[in-house]
Amino acid sequence: xxxxxxxxxxxxxxxxxxxxxxxxxxxxxxxxxxxxxxxxxxxxxxxxxxxxxxxxxxxxxxxxxxxxxxxxxxxxxxxxxxxxxxxxxxxxxxxxxxxxxxxxxxxxxxxxxxxxxxxxxxxxxxxxxxxxxxxxxxxxxxxxxxxxxxxxxxxxxxxxxxxxxxxxxxxxxxxxxxxxxxxxxxxxxxxxxxxxxxxxxxxxxxxxxxxxxxxxxxxxxxxxxxxxxxxxxxxxxxxxxxxxxxxxxxxxxxxxxxxxxxxxxxxxxxxxxxxxxxxxxxxxxxxxxxxxxxxxxxxxxxxxxxxxxxxxxxxxxxxxxxxxxxxxxxxxxxxxxxxxxxxxxxxxxxxxxxxxxxxxxxxxxxxxxxxxxxxxxxxxxxxxxxxxxxxxxxxxxxxxxxxxxxxxxxxxxxxxxxxxxxxxxxxxxxxxxxxxxxxxxxxxxxxxxxxxx
Amino acid sequence: xxxxxxxxxxxxxxxxxxxxxxxxxxxxxxxxxxxxxxxxxxxxxxxxxxxxxxxxxxxxxxxxxxxxxxxxxxxxxxxxxxxxxxxxxxxxxxxxxxxxxxxxxxxxxxxxxxxxxxxxxxxxxxxxxxxxxxxxxxxxxxxxxxxxxxxxxxxxxxxxxxxxxxxxxxxxxxxxxxxxxxxxxxxxxxxxxxxxxxxxxxxxxxx
Numbered sequence: 001x002x003x004x005x006x007x008x009x010x011x012x013x014x015x016x017x018x019x020x021x022x023x024x025x026x027x028x029x030x031x032x033x034x035x036x037x038x039x040x041x042x043x044x045x046x047x048x049x050x051x052x053x054x055x056x057x058x059x060x061x062x063x064x065x066x067x068x069x070x071x072x073x074x075x076x077x078x079x080x081x082x083x084x085x086x087x088x089x090x091x092x093x094x095x096x097x098x099x100x101x102x103x104x105x106x107x108x109x110x111x112x113x114x115x116x117x118x119x120x121x122x123x124x125x126x127x128x129x130x131x132x133x134x135x136x137x138x139x140x141x142x143x144x145x146x147x148x149x150x151x152x153x154x155x156x157x158x159x160x161x162x163x164x165x166x167x168x169x170x171x172x173x174x175x176x177x178x179x180x181x182x183x184x185x186x187x188x189x190x191x192x193x194x195x196x197x198x199x200x201x202x203x204x205x206x207x208x209x210x211x212x213x214x215x216x217x218x219x220x221x222x223x224x225x226x227x228x229x230x231x232x233x234x235x236x237x238x239x240x241x242x243x244x245x246x247x248x249x250x251x252x253x254x255x256x257x258x259x260x261x262x263x264x265x266x267x268x269x270x271x272x273x274x275x276x277x278x279x280x281x282x283x284x285x286x287x288x289x290x291x292x293x294x295x296x297x298x299x300x301x302x303x304x305x306x307x308x309x310x311x312x313x314x315x316x317x318x319x320x321x322x323x324x325x326x327x328x329x330x331x332x333x334x335x336x337x338x339x340x341x342x343x344x345x346x347x348x349x350x351x352x353x354x355x356x357x358x359x360x361x362x363x364x365x366x367x368x369x370x371x372x373x374x375x376x377x378x379x380x381x382x383x384x385x386x387x388x389x390x391x392x393x394x395x396x397x398x399x400x401x402x403x404x405x406x407x408x409x410x411x412x413x414x415x416x417x418x419x420x421x422x423x424x425x426x427x428x429x430x431x432x433x434x435x436x437x438x439x440x441x442x443x444x445x446x447x448x449x450x451x452x453x
Numbered sequence: 454x455x456x457x458x459x460x461x462x463x464x465x466x467x468x469x470x471x472x473x474x475x476x477x478x479x480x481x482x483x484x485x486x487x488x489x490x491x492x493x494x495x496x497x498x499x500x501x502x503x504x505x506x507x508x509x510x511x512x513x514x515x516x517x518x519x520x521x522x523x524x525x526x527x528x529x530x531x532x533x534x535x536x537x538x539x540x541x542x543x544x545x546x547x548x549x550x551x552x553x554x555x556x557x558x559x560x561x562x563x564x565x566x567x568x569x570x571x572x573x574x575x576x577x578x579x580x581x582x583x584x585x586x587x588x589x590x591x592x593x594x595x596x597x598x599x600x601x602x603x604x605x606x607x608x609x610x611x612x613x614x615x616x617x618x619x620x621x622x623x624x625x626x627x628x629x630x631x632x633x634x635x636x637x638x639x640x641x642x643x644x645x646x647x648x649x650x651x652x653x654x655x656x657x658x659x660x
Contacts, residue, residue: 001554013546013578338542341506342556342598343531445530446498446507 003344003352010356017328018360024324025361028317029368029425030375033413035313036421037376038383039306041410042299055262056142057269057287059090059278060254084249086277093271095259100137102253105129105245106187106226107233108196111180112172117225124194124224126185127168127231130253131240135163135211137258138234142288144216151176151211154236161210163234169212178209182233184243187226194224205242207235302383318428325357325436336440337448350437357433358426365422380411455479456601456634457503462512464498472498474657475512482601485628486636487648494654496638497606503636504536504604505529516602531556535595539607541587543579549590550575556598564593568623585616592623596631603627605637609644621647 011018059082087099106126114127132138135154140146146165154161162182169175183204186197219229240246259268265287272278273285332353339349413421440448457480464473472495480486480503488496501507502514505526514521521529535556536542543552549570553561565575568589570582579587588608595603605624609617621644628635628649637644645651653660 001551001557006555009551010546334542335544338544339555340527341504341530341536341538341542342594343527343529344555345527444507445526446501 003348004355007352007356007359011359021324021328021357021360022364024317024321025364025425025429026368026371028313028321029365029422030372031313032310032317032425033368033372033418033421034375034379035306035310036417037372037411037413038379039303039310040413040417041380042303042306044410046299046303055265055288056137056256056258057265057272057285058254058256059272059283059285061252061283082251082255082278082283084251086275087251087255089275089277090257090272093268095261095264095268096257097260098134098137098258100132100134100256100258101237101251102138102255103131103237103240103246103251104253105131105240105243106185106196107182107235107239107243108185109180109182111174112168114225114231115167115171115228117228117231118222119192119194120225121194123196124187124226126187126196126226127228127233128187128226129182129233129235129240129245131235131237131246133237135234137256139256139288140232141213146213146215148211149214151209153211154234158210158236159238160205160207161236162207162239163211163213164209165230165232166212166214167230168233169209174209176209176212179206180209181206182239182243184245185226187224189224194226203243205239207239314428318432321429322432322435325432326439329353329436329439333439333448337445340445340448346441349440350434353437354430354433357429361426361429365425369418376411454482456482456517458515458518459499459503459509460513460515462499462502462509462514464495464502464507465510472657473502473509476657476659477512478652478659480602480634480636482634483628483632484634484649485625485647486634486650486652487645488636488638488652488654489640489642489645490654492640495657496654499654500604500606500636500638503602504534531598533600534602534604535598535600537588537591537595537603537605537608539610541579541584541591541611543587543590543594545578545580547579548576549579549582549593552579552590553594553597556594559597559599561593561597564597565590568593569619583616584611585620588612588616588620589623592620592627596627600633602634602636605635605639607639607641608637609639609641614643617641617644 061081082101084101087101090096091099105128107129108126112127114125117124130138132154133156135141136148138146141148141153148163149166151163154163164174174180181204183201184198188195188197213234215229225231237246241248246252257268257272259265269285269287273280336349340346459476459478462473462476463471465471476499488499490496498507502509505514505521508514508522508526516529516533521533543549544555547555549565550561553564562572562575566572570586570589570593574582574586579590582590588611592608595605603624608624609620612620624635624637625647627633637648639645
């Protein structure tokens with residue numbers, strides 16, 4: 001009888017023992033794969049966070065807000081703006097990865113009816129335009145109050161591109177790829193009404209909707225139409241230039257500078273503050289250590305915990321498995337003796353035991369792979385539930401993609417990693433089988449048979 | 454014709470206690486040998502040496518003139534000898550057919566039927582058979598290996614007289630009709646009386 005047939009007979013006839021072995025290997029495998037997946041996810045996430053944009057500082061001109069004699073609010077901006085020359089000078093300090101200058105303005109369009117705000121009239125039917133180089137780096141997207149749901153972000157190579165909100169797109173039946181014409185507008189409050197200072201339109205620009213975003217927070221404040229969050233249009237820098245609301249290389253809005261390592265934020269801003277070319281009486285600097293940069297430390301701790309857990313599980317499970325197999329082997333000493341007495345070699349007997357355990361293990365591993373997907377997903381939701389960082393890196397920014405991550409992708413192990421885990425378990429099972437077979441290998445057949453009797 | 458021979462065989466545990474002292478004997482085919490002796494005199498040890506379950510401290514065990522250690526004890530056990538044990542030593546998760554098939558160079562079912570095991574019994578788990586039936590399965594396994602020498606260690610030790618008698622007949626048949634050399638270690642004078650040659654072992658020496 002070939003030893004594979006003997007193995008098959010043992011597995012199929014000694015069901016209780018086979019199921020016990022199956023359960024031990026299955027539970028250990030599920031635990032190991034799940035812990036490894038979480039460890040792998042936390043390490044990958046930490047790595048991605050470390051290489052993504054982790055902090056920013058913003059420079060903008062001071063705004064002076066005052067009340068006129070009619071009790072109306074007047075916002076006066078300093079006439080000193082940041083020029084491309086200053087931007088280039090700041091960039092030369094080093095460690096700054098991106099710069100995102102912004103200009104603000106207002107626009108109207110025959111193709112768009114904006115979401116009505118307070119005291120809405122045809123004249124006040126306008127939306128705020130934020131023209132920028134990278135829309136993914138706009139504060140609304142980095143603080144995750146806005147999320148891109150369709151299309152792509154505006155990047156520095158784009159021209160004549162806009163992003164609109166889901167509500168605005170729905171209200172005007174606009175979708176990604178649609179083109180429309182914008183004209184300039186200038187918002188003003190006069191005699192309690194909201195008006196457009198530019199009554200005669202002379203500038204027009206044709207734009208294409210390249211993306212649609214969703215606002216995560218609803219703004220409950222009562223605002224004029226131009227101030228309604230859903231009406232905000234993100235546009236490429238050239239849009240306001242074409243509408244003569246801004247100049248090339250002159251930035252009236254804020255200019256954002258992004259760095260990778262949040263730890264370097266303070267030293268970089270200190271160097272910027274020492275620059276004489278910026279009049280600090282009319283400009284101010286603000287820093288932002290993004291929330292997700294702080295997640296890295298939390299994830300590192302979680303990773304360390306998983307490493308300890310993995311080590312413990314590996315050691316304990318190897319010991320339990322060896323002990324279980326040794327007890328099993330003790331119960332099979334008689335069988336080994338019988339097989340030896342009929343001339344079957346020790347090598348073939350141990351090979352049979354090994355094949356038996358590996359066959360059961362293979363089934364356990366196959367099932368554990370499926371079950372661990374569910375367990376990992378559950379663990380992922382429990383451990384990473386609160387973490388949904390918006391990771392921005394070079395590739396994402398240049399491609400105009402959204403930086404929001406899918407935790408499932410992080411938790412999924414690659415083919416090589418999965419094979420590695422199962423190969424390690426295979427080695428542990430094989431070693432445990434050999435260790436437990438030592439009793440058979442070391443004893444003489446006569447001793448085994450005399451022990452039996 | 455001499456098929457097995459032991460020459461000046463000594464066996465001791467840990468080099469001290471001598472269990473067998475300079476034993477020499479010859480065994481021929483078509484004969485039944487009974488080894489008798491009190492407990493602890495070395496009967497089972499002698500059988501183990503003949504069967505290649507262990508090797509002697511000194512001396513040689515020859516099969517057809519060749520030292521059994523030359524081709525290896527496992528080879529000797531697989532090809533030259535077959536064991537029948539007092540406690541049957543059947544593999545408990547197998548049927549009689551499968552137990553016989555372990556060593557089978559011959560088809561198991563005709564052998565089992567010849568030894569009085571029905572087709573239905575041959576497909577049951579061995580633990581569901583009586584002691585006598587289990588010993589018949591063990592004999593069938595020994596015969597299936599087509600070995601020239603059958604070594605039986607107290608083959609009727611666990612059986613009552615009525616069950617033991619047919620087992621003794623089968624062993625006789627093995628020797629006289631199947632032309633095997635059957636060597637039996639036993640306490641039973643009844644079984645020994647049916648042997649062609651009786652060897653008495655006392656304090657490690659053949660009398």
